Amino acid sequence: MSLPLVLLKAFALLLALFxxxxxMFGLCCMVTWQGLLLSAAIGALGIGPxxxxxxxxxxxxxxxxxxxxxxxxxxxxxxxxxxxxxxxxTPRTARIHSRYSDGGWHYSRFAPGSVLxxxxxxxxxxxxxxxxxxxxxxxxxxELSAMTDAIYTxxxxxxxxxxxxxxxTSIYSEMSFGQFRDGHYYHYIPAKVDRTRPTPALVFxxxxxxxxxxxIWLLSKLADELGITVIAPxxxxxxxxxxxxxxxxxxxxxxxxxxxxxxxxxxHLMGLSNGGKGLCLAESAExxxxxxxIFLSAVLxxxxxxxxxxxxxxxxxxxxxxxxxxxxxxxxxxxxxAEKLKAGGLDVTSRRFDGEDHFxxxxxxxxxxxxxxxxxxxxxxxxxxxxx
Numbered sequence: 084m085s086l087p088l089v090l091l092k093a094f095a096l097l098l099a100l101f102x103x104x105x106x107m108f109g110l111c112c113m114v115t116w117q118g119l120l121l122s123a124a125i126g127a128l129g130i131g132p133x134x135x136x137x138x139x140x141x142x143x144x145x146x147x148x149x150x151x152x153x154x155x156x157x158x159x160x161x162x163x164x165x166x167x168x169x170x171x172x173t174p175r176t177a178r179i180h181s182r183y184s185d186g187g188w189h190y191s192r193f194a195p196g197s198v199l200x201x202x203x204x205x206x207x208x209x210x211x212x213x214x215x216x217x218x219x220x221x222x223x224x225x226e227l228s229a230m231t232d233a234i235y236t237x238x239x240x241x242x243x244x245x246x247x248x249x250x251x252t253s254i255y256s257e258m259s260f261g262q263f264r265d266g267h268y269y270h271y272i273p274a275k276v277d278r279t280r281p282t283p284a285l286v287f288x289x290x291x292x293x294x295x296x297x298x299i300w301l302l303s304k305l306a307d308e309l310g311i312t313v314i315a316p317x318x319x320x321x322x323x324x325x326x327x328x329x330x331x332x333x334x335x336x337x338x339x340x341x342x343x344x345x346x347x348x349x350x351h352l353m354g355l356s357n358g359g360k361g362l363c364l365a366e367s368a369e370x371x372x373x374x375x376x377i378f379l380s381a382v383l384x385x386x387x388x389x390x391x392x393x394x395x396x397x398x399x400x401x402x403x404x405x406x407x408x409x410x411x412x413x414x415x416x417x418x419x420x421a422e423k424l425k426a427g428g429l430d431v432t433s434r435r436f437d438g439e440d441h442f443x444x445x446x447x448x449x450x451x452x453x454x455x456x457x458x459x460x461x462x463x464x465x466x467x468x469x470x471x
Contacts, residue, residue, distance in 0.1 A: 089417075089427070090419070091136070092136050093132040094132075095132035095135070095136050095363060097130045097132040098128075098129050098131055099130055099132070100304075101126065101129065101189055101208065101357050102128055102129025102130075103126060103129045103130065103380030103438070104370045105122075105125060105129075106123065106125045106126030107123050107209070108122075109121065109122030109124045109125065109207075110126070110205070111122065111210075111374075112209075113203045113205050114202060114203060114204065114206055114209050114232065115200045115202060115203055115209075116165050117167060117199070117203070117432055118199055118200060118203035120160045120163060120164055120402065121160065121161065121164045121198070121199065123160060123202065124157045124158075124159075124161045124164070124191055124331075125157075125225050126155070126159075127153040127156055127157035128153075128154065128157040129153065130150075130153060130260070131150045131151075131153040131157060132141070132150070132154070134146060134147075134149060134150040134153065135147050135151070135154075135263070136145045138150060139255060140149075144438070146410065148330075151461060153230060156215055156378040159432060165193065165198065165208050165290055168192055168193065168198055169245060169246050169247070169248050170190070170191075170192050171190045171192070171246070171247055172246070173243060173246045173247055177247075177302075178243050178245070178271060178272055178274055178303070179243050179244055179245045179269060179270070179271045179299065179303070180247065180269070180270045180272075180274075180342070181247050181248050181250070181266045181267065181268075181269060182268055182269075182270050182335075182339070183265060183266045183267055183268075183338075184266035184267075184268060184316075184334035184335045184338040185266050185321070185329070185338075186338065187266075187371070189265045189267070190248060190267075190338075191252055191305030191410055192248075192438060194252040194255070195221050195252065195255050196249055196250070196251035196252030196253070196254065197249055197252055197257050199250060200235075200249075200251070201235065201249045201295065201296055201297075202231065202232065202235040202249060204249075204251055205231055205235075205295065205297075205469030206228065208292060209224050209228060209301050211417070212224075216386070218410055218411060222234070222442065223442065224323075224447075226442075226446060229410045230442075230445045230446070231445065232299060234297045234300060234301065234445075236265070236299060237295075237300065238297065238300040241300075242461055244296060244299075244300060244372065247269065247296070249296060250269065250293065250294040250295075250296070250317040251294075251295075252318055253265070253267060253293060253294065253317050253318070253319050254292065254293040254320050256319065257278070257319035257320050257322075258320070258421055258445075261294060262312060264318070264319075264331065264338050264339075265317075265362060266312055266334060266335070267294075267313075267316070267317040268315055268316040268317055268331075268335035268338075268339070268414055269296070269299045269313075269315040269317075270312065270313070270315075270339050270342060270343070271299055271302065271303050271310050271313040272307050272343045273303075273308055273310060273311075273312070273313075273317075274307075275307075275310060275360035276310055276311075276312060276343065278324050278342065278343040278344065279344055280344055280385050281344045281346035281347075281392065282307070282310065282311060282312055282315055282343065282344060282346055282349075283310075283312075283350070283351070283374075283459070283463055284311055284312045284313070284339070284344060284345045284346070284350050284351070285302065285305070285306065285309040285311055285312070285313050285314070285350075285351045285353060285459065286313075286314045286315075286316070286332060286335070286336060286350060286351070286352045286353065286373075287302055287313060287314070287315040287317065287351065287353050287354075287355070287358070288301070288315075288316070288321075288323060288352070288354040288355065288359075288361040288362065289317070289318075289321050289333070289358055290321050290354075290355045290357040290358050290382075291321045291322075291354025291356055291357040291381075292320065292321065292406075293317075293319075293320065293321065294315060294316075294317040294318075294321075295340075297445075298315060298355065298368050298423065298444075299313060299315050300442070301448055301452065302315070304452060305452050305455060305456050305459075308456055309339070309456055309459060309460060311349075311459070312339065312343050312345065314335050314336055315338045316331045316332055316335040316379065318331050321356070321357040321358060321379075322357065322360075323354075323357065323358060323360045323361030324360045324361075324364070324384060324386070325363065326360055326409065328360075328364060329361070329364045332352075332361060332364075342426055345373075345379035346355035346411050348372075348374065350372075350373050351373060351376075351377065351459050351462065352365055352375075352376050352377070353372050353376075353377040353379060353455070354375040354376075354377070354378060354379065354381050355379045355380060356379075356380050356381060356382055356411075356412075356441065357382045357442060358379075358381065358382075359378050359379075359381025359383055359384070360383070360384040362377075362378060362381065363383060363384035363387045364369075364387070365386065365392075365396065366395055366396065372399075373399065373402045373464055374399065374463065375399055375401065375402065375458070375459075375462045376399065376400075376401045376402070377401075377402045377403075377404070377455060377458065378401065378402070378403045378404070378417075378441075379404050379405075379443070379444060379451065379455075380405050380406060380409060380411075380412060380441050380443045380444065381402070381403070381405070381412065381417070381418070382411075382428045383412075383416070383420050389420055389423035389427060390423065390426075390427045391397050392424065392429075393423075393427025393428055393429040394425075394426045394428075395429060396429055397428055397429060398430070399430075400429075400430040400431070400432070401421075401424060401431045401432070401459050402429075402433075402434075402454075403431060403432070403433040403434070404433075404434050404436070404443065404451060404454065404455075405433075405434075405435060405436070405437060405443065406435075406436050406439030406441060406442075406443045406446075407418045407435045407437040407439060408437075408438055408439060408440050408444070409435060409439070409440050409441045410440065410441065410448045411440075411441040412441065414435055417433075417444075418433060418435070421433045425458075434460075436450075456458070
């Protein structure tokens with residue numbers, strides 16, 4: 084047997100050993116037809132070459148024909164999945180947009196985070212987290228799966244949200260040590276908002292795992308109710324304390340104002356989970372002065388003293404919402420930080436949700452959105468005294 088033939092057969096075996104388990108993993112986790120079809124196509128692509136060489140070795144023409152059919156079906160399946168991927172361009176009049184704060188366009192339509200529907204990527208993440216994260220229980224996985232499936236079913240029925248694409252390519256870029264600071268952000272503008280008149284805005288900082296479209300979908304309900312815009316910058320895995328985190332926030336706000344006028348005196352900053360670290364950086368450099376800060380199940384930036392943050396934010400107000408059974412950010416830690424902010428002279432309102440864990444936003448989405456909407460409405464109406 085010639086060396087090239089040996090190498091080809093070895094390659095076919097390695098391909099089957101790699102793509103076969105990958106396909107099975109996908110078939111066990113995917114929930115959309117695109118995800119299931121892509122998983123099956125990957126499996127056929129892995130088995131086809133090996134089956135062909137085995138058939139060739141045995142002189143079995145039916146086996147070789149079957150291998151060719153599998154490879155052809157694999158190609159068709161992959162082509163169908165690639166064909167339906169949105170390019171993330173939405174009409175100017177759409178309610179939600181993918182934008183880049185430098186005014187350019189850097190969306191990669193065929194990148195890993197764009198090819199698979201976002202809900203499939205979330206289910207893959209749940210599977211990995213349940214295997215690697217001891218705090219992520221099977222009970223949490225089942226509950227979160229049901230809740231996220233419901234949210235993405237709702238969002239999937241909205242053509243604007245489907246067309247806007249996914250921001251999850253950013254997390255793969257950071258995980259592979261690539262450039263994830265591309266300035267991407269989601270911009271939601273309610274249909275009733277006059278884009279030429281300055282309007283209050285909510286800036287939302289996502290948590291660990293990425294800027295899921297589920298967040299902007301939930302916040303769109305609040306935006307529609309209040310008549311405000313939502314700006315949700317993307318920052319890789321959500322490590323806002325890394326270099327460029329604060330700039331990602333301020334640049335997104337500046338660019339969003341070019342598309343829908345923003346009232347600079349009514350910009351509220353909200354951080355979920357790891358996004359809380361981004362809130363602790365608020366106003367640490369030249370940039371917008373936020374009307375209020377909202378910590379939601381938030382991780383706090385331990386390298387920034389509470390007294391420093393309180394002095395920087397006065398006389399603004401802070402809302403803290405967190406679960407009483409949060410094992411990732413215990414209530415004792417959150418409430419202790421809140422007390423230190425109060426001792427520093429800051430006006431802080433806290434709400435503990437008894438029995439709720441770190442996934443409060445999904446578990447109690449209606450109540451959380453009601454509280455945040457009431458907070459923003461009240462803060463927008465209140466007169467903020469001048470800083471001392």
